[in-house]
Amino acid sequence: MRKSVFILKGNIIYSKNRTGLEICEHGYLVCEDGFVKGVYQTLPFRLGGNPVCDYGDCLIVPGLTDLHTHAPQYAFRGYGMDMELLEWLEKNTFPEEARYREAEYAEKAYRIFTAGLQKSAVTRACIFATVHREAALLLMDMLEKSGLVTFVGKVNMDRNCPDDIREGTEESAKETKKWIRDVIGRKYANTAPILTPRFIPSCSDELLEKLGALAKEYRLPVQSHLSENTDEVKWVKELCPWASCYADAYDRFGLFGTESPAVMAHCVYSGENEIQRMKENGVFVAHCPESNMNVSSGIAPVRRFLDEGIRVGLGSDIAAGTTENLFAAMAHAIRASKLRWRIQDGTLKPLTVEEVFHMATKGGGSFFGKVGSFEPGYEFDAVVLDDRRLASPRLPDVRSRLERMIFLADEREVRAKFVRGEEVCSQNLKC
Ligand code: GUN
Ligand code: FE
Secondary structure, three states, X not given: OOOOEEEEEEEEEEOOOOOOOEEEEXXXXXXXXXXXXXXXXXXXXXXXOXXXXXXXXXXXXXXXXXXXXXXXXXXXXXXXXXXXXXXXXXXXXXXXXXXXXXXXXXXXXXXXXXXXXXXXOEEEEEEEOOOOHHHHHHXXXXXXXXXXXXXXXXXXXXXXXXXXXXXXXXXXXHHXXXXXXXXXXXXXXXXXXXXEEOOHHHOOHHHHHHHHHHHHHHOOOEEEXXXXXXXXXXXXXXXXXXXXXXXXHHHOOOOOOOOOXXXXXXXXXXXXXXXXXXXXXXXXXXXXXXXXXXXOOOOOOHHHHHHOXXXXXXXXXXXXXXXXXXXXXXXXHHHHHHHHHHHHOOOOOOOOHHHHHHHHHHHHHHHHOOOXXXXXXXXXXXXXXXXXXXXXXXXXXXXXXXXXXXXXOXXXXXXXXEXXXXXXXXXXXXX
């Protein structure tokens, strides 16, 4: 059968490693059957005759991955930012999430969330829903239609939360199994289930044991929160006196990268033991700098993780973070690392443009496989950025234009977006 090939032309930028950028000015990015064939300064003769979409002087970058966000919290972004994590969960988050038992509210709210994500430069995301199975399925149906590729989790909670959102231990495991079976039945192409114990304070050992068995049975990845806030870390010590560190409370039940891939958000207070466990188990870190500042959690030692070879991506962590704009997350990661270096620990140098770009593309993308780069064989996720809104009397080079995007861009710069070789359409995309 004839292969399906198309070509994008523009200023192509991508990462192969965390310290460098590959730049091909006015080059050709070739997609073959949904995968990157290659990046070329001059189009090879054999590829002539295929459609070329010429984006002029635009920048073309890999799609961005949001490695940690909460769909139901999109509705209260920007409210109640004067609280720390545990109070914020009690006063803001749990009451809002309880509303998702009503299909009508969930439908309205998830439509707004999905539209926001669709307009952004994000092509992949790991998403928390709520405890409600039906609402999680509704969200997955919408995301499937959006063309984005996502992991979505029905949240598990059987303790330390209000009655109207707390599940019984048996009920939580049963509903999760039913949800997994429903998802399998729907045969989604782009939407996959991920086990989502909210965090240790809201999941009993019995529940975690049951979820560990499900992870094994269905080979499902896991997402959760880890060592985010000092009061939370203290509480976990009280709840699990047997655990050698917070991570151990997941690891004991096969929920920390041994049975299946795991991504943990925050890791602000991960000590030596925990860092070694993350490394040994190949656990991904979702660094969420804006969230960590908004709810006064602290600043994660990201350079330490990178030096250890731990894979790190970026998360918006809506609604503790305010925006799905991953360019903002990149800028926040740089700013937070500078403050950490200046105020807290001079041994860990600030993060660079190259490093945060790598985290937002190939770093987080690798949770999804060969994603987040334009090296041959990678899945073809690409975003075309038109930076003409940001007028300047100068003619900056391509690297400087990328740097400017990191600090200034939002969805208005997104001119086109491709996921797995398919163009994603939304209101502001001109397709
Ligand atoms: N820890 C447990 N639940 C949450 C949540 O919804 N947001 C954040 N930032 N941390 C959490
Ligand atoms: Fe979170």
